[in-house]
Amino acid sequence: MSQPTVEEFARFFLEEYELASGPIEESDEIPGELLKRAAEVGSYRLTVPAEFGGYGLSVSDYLPYLEAAARGHGSGRMLVHLTNGVWRPLSMFGSADQRDLITGMASGDVVxxxxxxxxAGGTGRDMHSVARRxxxxxxxxxxxxxxTFADRADHFILVVATDDRRARDSLTAFLVPRDTEGLEVDATQRTMGLHGTGHAWLRYQDIEVADEHRLGALGQGLEVALSFLDYSRVSLSNCMVGLAQRALDEAVAFAKRRVTFGEPIASRQAVQGHIAEMHADVNAGRGLVREAARLCDAGEDYTAAAATAKLFCLNMVGRVTDLSLRVHGGFGYTTDAxxxxxxxxxxxxxxxxxxxxxxxxxxARHVLGG
Ligand SMILES: Cc1cc2nc3c(=O)[nH]c(=O)nc-3n(C[C@H](O)[C@H](O)[C@H](O)COP(=O)(O)OP(=O)(O)OC[C@H]3O[C@@H](n4cnc5c(N)ncnc54)[C@H](O)[C@@H]3O)c2cc1C
Structure with missing residues (x-):
């Protein structure tokens, strides 16, 4: 399957996928046909290595694709963001059988x-889920x-405590198949936004899991989690840049067409100030994300750069979507906008x-040298 251009990718997410956004918002589900089309345009293959059927893009080369998807519906960017990240722990820590699943993930057949x-518990040392020999x-x-996507996942990377020491190496990861007896997936959890992303509860009491389902070594659960999370901070920050850019684009289009007192509001200095601030904010975020991606691709330590990008972009996307909503006036508060x-x-x-x-x-730990 040939690699799409960024333009083709953007067209899919901003036109074809966007057309389904109304039904997704209402039903809280991505239509099966759209999931297939997302697979056909290569959404799940972008960063996956060629040996598993992917295009093997570096993080820097992947950013424009993800940004394009992030300008569209939230569930579309989530598909791209997650599937291009979650293969990493399997590749780094998986057995031969577990690594074999990556080919299916790239084609969209395995989630x-x-x-x-x-x-009940916090993450890390405060985790309540336990595995006993x-x-x-x-x-x-x-x-x-x-x-996320637990509603249709075939396997779950479950991070649990394997002893009571609450130490860094007290966590272990398992790749648990959905059909494990006693594993309950309750997909009734509803989220404020990001409709279609199938959030769910998982409940399990004394479920029997064979040792071959362990992902990585005993006590390596935190490393398994971080192998996904460090990269993911860059990817997620890029999603924030994409969504903020979309909020800016919507504000610009609206400001040009909305006329008050005989003039488009885009001609008013107050509105121009909002647009300029949004533009500066989005570009600053994009710069931080590119720098973190560059360090990651160069094999350098990028933990602090990724957290810096995420910290900035979290606040940035909040500011930009606030301002865009204000530029839209009361119309922006309706579901027509x-x-x-x-x-x-x-x-x-x-x-x-x-x-x-x-x-x-x-x-702060990085800046203070701790
Ligand atoms: C859209 C969406 C998708 C998600 N997808 C997934 C998924 O696929 N898999 C998954 O496992 N999780 C997922 N999550 C959960 C998400 O990772 C957690 O909500 C997040 O990490 C925060 O944890 P918490 O909700 O337990 O908050 P808490 O830990 O309860 O935190 C509550 C508040 O206290 C603050 N706080 C907590 N501890 C400290 C501390 N030590 N120092 C300072 N402040 C602190 C937090 O910053 C926060 O403001 C998702 C969440 C959302 C909204």
Missing amino acids: VAFCLTEK DGTGWRISGEKHLI AIERIYRDARGFWFEEGTAEIQSLVV
Whole structure:
């Protein structure tokens, strides 16, 4: 399957996919036909290595594709963002059988969800999900929530505690098949925005999981999680840039067509100030994301650069969507305006894959030399 151009990719997400946004908003589901079309345009293959049927794009070369998808419906960018990230832990830590799944992920035939967050416990040392040795296998108990695409995932990367020490190496990851007896997937969790992204609860009590489903070594769960999360901070920040650019584009188009007191509002200095601030903010975010991607591609340590980009972009996408909504006037507060959906979708970024407060901790540790 040949690699699409960025223009072809953008056309799919901003025209064909966008046409389905009304039904997705209402039903909270991505139509099956659209998922197939997303696979046909190569959405799931972009960063996947060639040995698994992917295009093997570097992070820097991938950014324009993801930004294009992020200008469209939130569920579309989530498809691209997640599938181009979640193969990484399988590639780095997986057994031969687990790595074989990556080919199916690239074609869209296999969906893998990443499961860390718990309602009862925190992440890391405070995790409540536990796995206990049972003969040659494991018994796993606990719950997760807010798991993206859990509604249709075939496998779950489950990070759980394998001892009570609450140490850095107390966590272990498992790649648990959906049909594991006793694993309940409750896809009734509804989110403010990002409709169609199938968030769900997972519940499991003493489920039996064979040792061959362990992903990585015993105690390596945190590394497995971070192999996804570090890269993902760059990818997610780029999604924020794409959505903020869309919010700006919507504000510009509206400001040019909305006439008050005989003049388009785009001719008013107050509105021009909003547009200029949004433009500067989006471009500053894009610059930080490109720098983090460059370091990542060069094999340098990019943890602090990725957290810096994410911290800035989290705040940036909030400011830009706020200003865009204001430029739209009351019309922007109605579901007839695209900014209404964009505004809701942007608020998900506050939490997705780690909050601003946690990015601040990472950045401060770097700046203070800790
Ligand atoms: C759209 C969306 C998609 C998601 N997809 C997934 C997914 O696929 N898989 C998955 O596992 N999770 C997913 N999540 C969950 C997300 O990763 C968590 O919501 C996020 O990491 C925050 O964790 P929490 O909700 O437990 O917040 P909490 O940890 O309860 O935090 C609550 C507040 O306290 C602050 N806080 C907490 N600890 C500290 C601290 N030590 N220092 C300072 N402040 C602190 C936080 O910043 C926050 O403001 C998703 C969330 C959203 C919104």
